Amino acid sequence: MEIKFENVSYIYSQGTELEKYGLSDINFKIQSASFTAIVGHTGSGKSTLIHQINALLKPSKGNVRIGDDFIINNEITGKGLKPLRQKVGMVFQFPENQLFEETVLKDIMFGPLNFGFSKKEAEDSAYYWLEKVGLDVSLADKSPFELSGGQMRRVAIAGVMASNPEVLILDEPTAGLDPVGQKEILALFKDYQHQGHTVVLVSHDMDIVANYADEVLVLEAGQLLRQEAPQTLFQDEKWLHQHALNQPKVTAFAQQLAAKGFKFESMPITMAELVEVLTPKLGGKLAEDG
């Protein structure tokens, strides 16, 4: 589903002395079935922004449109929220807080049951996603609170995906997972996108952004500074430096080679791209040495 922000502002503690803009006049469009990353420093408004997409926070000004079905503004009321939240699933920044049932299975089934799946459908979906997120079936009957942090995170992810939301919103979903676990979970999200779902992911990790996102939004102090392909953003070393944002590791490495006289037509942003540009150069060298 397409997501559109039209002049969206969000004001915390509106009308009090503590009034503070979390978002200021944000405009953008995210295409259906795309994978969009949101980056920015801590406090830049990333969580505030994604919370508008399922009306956890309602815009103080402006509209958020989800497909042709939903308009979220400060007038939306309780009735419209349930169908919206079925379409827009959200894994929170601290998903451990999302768990509350007695067992892992019940926790994952909660969303599907709430959105009208039959008990059998909810259970099938729960077991399917339990396995997909890399958890052993034997954990189904455990209390979610007996699990490790990484396992809890996987349960929370399964619990959201089990309702099959059309839009999947993820706030730093792989923080705290080991590198292999991170890759598995990110591949799962990428697969989900390829099945036609829209994925929005908040991340501080530019390598994740470079490897998985089609587009990236850059936030700073509640304002949207840029929206473009990661390949375009990460070329702009000077701008990133001015805004104290990192490049992917591969790009930083290529930058150092460039400083030593290596010529790149465009800076690689992923390992695969780096290998692609270096192979013709090193290939000749290897043959000579051999």
Ligand SMILES: Nc1ncnc2c1ncn2[C@@H]1O[C@H](COP(=O)(O)OP(=O)(O)OP(=O)(O)O)[C@@H](O)[C@H]1O
């Ligand atoms: N409940 C709140 N009341 C008042 N201000 C808040 C509240 N929640 C967030 N803010 C402020 O809004 C701004 C944006 O916060 P937000 O949580 O969206 O940032 P973020 O980009 O998600 O940061 P992080 O990377 O640390 O998760 C910050 O300046 C923050 O202090």
Ligand SMILES: [Mg+2]
């Ligand atoms: Mg946040």
